[in-house]
Amino acid sequence: GAVVSQHPSWVICKSGTSVKIECRSLDFQATTMFWYRQFPKQSLMLMATSNEGSKATYEQGVEKDKFLINHASLTLSTLTVTSAHPEDSSFYICSTSLSGNFGYSPLHFGNGTRLTVT
Amino acid sequence: RKEVEQDPGPFNVPEGATVAFNCTYSNSASQSFFWYRQDCRKEPKLLMSVYSSGNEDGRFTAQLNRASQYISLLIRDSKLSDSATYLCVVKSGGGADGLTFGKGTHLIIQP
Numbered sequence: 639g640a641v642v643s644q645h646p647s648w649v650i651c652k653s654g655t656s657v658k659i660e661c662r663s664l665d666f667q668a669t670t671m672f673w674y675r676q677f678p679k680q681s682l683m684l685m686a687t688s689n690e691g692s693k694a695t696y697e698q699g700v701e702k703d704k705f706l707i708n709h710a711s712l713t714l715s716t717l718t719v720t721s722a723h724p725e726d727s728s729f730y731i732c733s734t735s736l737s738g739n740f741g742y743s744p745l746h747f748g749n750g751t752r753l754t755v756t
Numbered sequence: 757r758k759e760v761e762q763d764p765g766p767f768n769v770p771e772g773a774t775v776a777f778n779c780t781y782s783n784s785a786s787q788s789f790f791w792y793r794q795d796c797r798k799e800p801k802l803l804m805s806v807y808s809s810g811n812e813d814g815r816f817t818a819q820l821n822r823a824s825q826y827i828s829l830l831i832r833d834s835k836l837s838d839s840a841t842y843l844c845v846v847k848s849g850g851g852a853d854g855l856t857f858g859k860g861t862h863l864i865i866q867p
Contacts, residue, residue, distance in 0.1 A: 644799075672855075679764070679859070680859060681760075681843070681857040681858055681859040681860065682800070682843075682857040683857075684855070729797070731799050731800075744790050744792075744802040744805060745802070745845075745855070746802070747799040747800050747801070748799060749798070749799050750797075750798065750799040752797065
């Protein structure tokens with residue numbers, strides 16, 4: 639069964655609006671959640687690492703004020719794309735690991751959110 | 757040189773055939789290796805981890821060649837349902853990050 643639940647699956651919004659994406663860990667506590675973005679025919683690119691109870695760590699080139707991450711509980715991490723623009727249209731995916739040993743345990747992904755900004 | 761490199765394909769293979777593809781990585785200190793499968797417009801799903809001695813799971817065989825810095829995935833008796841993009845994932849360094857994804861190899865199994 640699913641380990642990570644992500645909503646919404648897809649969203650179409652107008653330029654300038656904000657979109658919140660939720661990622662929930664099912665039946666386990668996820669202290670760390672990774673947020674990825676994938677453009678068509680490209681590899682998954684890590685955007686940020688979300689840590690429960692502390693500030694997220696953003697990858698180089700990712701604007702923290704534009705992509706707001708909140709990890710207020712052990713089962714929920716959210717990514718808000720603020721003032722979305724067409725170039726933000728992409729496939730956003732969250733992931734985590736069951737064991738917390740990210741070096742050797744595989745990741746489990748949410749079902750992804752396909753964002754289209756018009 | 758890219759950190760993780762895969763032939764994007766597509767590989768068009770008839771049903772029942774055996775197909776294999778490789779993934780090269782640049783960091784010799786890489787620790788863990790995985791193959792993920794991603795269907796169109798879906799999230800990646802773990803296919804199998806890759807162990808140093810090589811491992812098999814049903815029709816799928818994964819191998820690691822540290823000397824030449826590549827991993828491979830072999831699919832025997834391919835099924836139509838095997839059509840997908842196969843992502844190579846490499847873990848380098850310590851900590852809770854450092855996972856690098858390849859762009860994937862697109863496989864199409866034809867009836």
